[in-house]
Amino acid sequence: MNQFLQLKKIIDEHNSFLLSTHVNPDADALGSELAFYLILRKLGKKVRVVNHSATPYNLEFMDEEKVIKKFDPAIHENIFNEAEVFILLDLNQAGRIIKMENGFRSFGGIKICIDHHQDPEKVFDLYVGSTDYSATSEIIYGFIKNTGIVEIDYAIALQLYAGIMTDTGSFRFERTSPNIHRIIAELLETGINPTDIYDKIYNQFKSGRVKLLGEALSTIAVDSTGQIAYMVITKESLQRAGAEEADIDGFVNYCLTIQSIRLGILFYELKDGVKISFRSKEQIPVNKLASQFNGGGHINAAGSRLFGVKVDEIKDKIISAAQKYL
Numbered sequence: 001m002n003q004f005l006q007l008k009k010i011i012d013e014h015n016s017f018l019l020s021t022h023v024n025p026d027a028d029a030l031g032s033e034l035a036f037y038l039i040l041r042k043l044g045k046k047v048r049v050v051n052h053s054a055t056p057y058n059l060e061f062m063d064e065e066k067v068i069k070k071f072d073p074a075i076h077e078n079i080f081n082e083a084e085v086f087i088l089l090d091l092n093q094a095g096r097i098i099k100m101e102n103g104f105r106s107f108g109g110i111k112i113c114i115d116h117h118q119d120p121e122k123v124f125d126l127y128v129g130s131t132d133y134s135a136t137s138e139i140i141y142g143f144i145k146n147t148g149i150v151e152i153d154y155a156i157a158l159q160l161y162a163g164i165m166t167d168t169g170s171f172r173f174e175r176t177s178p179n180i181h182r183i184i185a186e187l188l189e190t191g192i193n194p195t196d197i198y199d200k201i202y203n204q205f206k207s208g209r210v211k212l213l214g215e216a217l218s219t220i221a222v223d224s225t226g227q228i229a230y231m232v233i234t235k236e237s238l239q240r241a242g243a244e245e246a247d248i249d250g251f252v253n254y255c256l257t258i259q260s261i262r263l264g265i266l267f268y269e270l271k272d273g274v275k276i277s278f279r280s281k282e283q284i285p286v287n288k289l290a291s292q293f294n295g296g297g298h299i300n301a302a303g304s305r306l307f308g309v310k311v312d313e314i315k316d317k318i319i320s321a322a323q324k325y326l
């Protein structure tokens with residue numbers, strides 16, 4: 001039985017579901033999660049959607065009904081006992097749900113992963129997806145079409161469109177295939193408005209984000225090979241700009257807009273460590289680079305979090321590790 005039919009069988013045979021996605025969710029995380037919620041609700045199932053992180057403010061429009069709850073151990077202690085099936089979307093390492101990880105590991109029901117990242121952890125009863133998909137939302141589309149489980153209506157199409165549009169870099173990254181455009185054409189037939197969705201996601205930021213971008217751009221430096229550009233965001237610059245962590249999403253891509261640069265790195269100072277984002281062009285596998293530093297991701301987009309260190313202590317080490325991949 002293929003993955004999609006196995007997933008459908010589990011849905012057919014169970015009644016209560018818990019959905020979650022990764023820390024600092026993006027539009028694909030939320031879109032795949034909410035599309036799956038809508039599918040299950042159409043089937044009359046009991047569904048809860050609980051995430052470690054709050055929904056970023058520019059993506060709140062995706063959760064119009066306020067279905068998603070931010071995990072609070074005091075309020076949500078029973079969610080793990082009440083569900084028969086626990087589904088993680090757009091991640092494949094249980095550590096990516098942070099405070100919910102323990103609840104997941106000790107979960108007694110069926111554990112499912114729906115995802116498109118590399119190297120899934122071997123803790124799932126069912127894994128659905130592969131790195132061939134541009135987005136987890138594309139997997140959900142494939143699941144719906146393969147099984148005919150529900151019709152794709154306006155509400156589901158909006159979620160899937162937001163997920164695919166953002167994870168393909170607005171239809172320009174490598175896996176933007178003819179098939180992706182056929183899927184998008186079908187989603188647009190439901191009446192969703194691409195201008196409006198793009199505007200809500202990318203053109204409604206608070207001014208603090210744009211100020212912070214200015215500061216981040218002014219820190220950009222190029223390494224000795226001339227092929228790596230990096231930027232640094234400190235706690236102070238975040239405060240000065242009046243921005244928050246979610247605001248830095250996408251900044252690292254500016255490194256790749258410079259002539260001859262093939263690898264971009266963003267160092268972001270955390271309270272107790274450093275978050276590092278990697279982006280690359282061509283076949284430079286930044287997921288392998290990230291995995292040397294406790295992280296992971298995709299071939300052209302990956303990240304790590306290192307705790308108990310400062311940017312200045314690790315910057316040179318990370319850059320020389322990166323140079324080996326050029």
Ligand SMILES: [Mn+2]
Nearest residue numbers: 028090135136
């Ligand atoms: Mn994704």
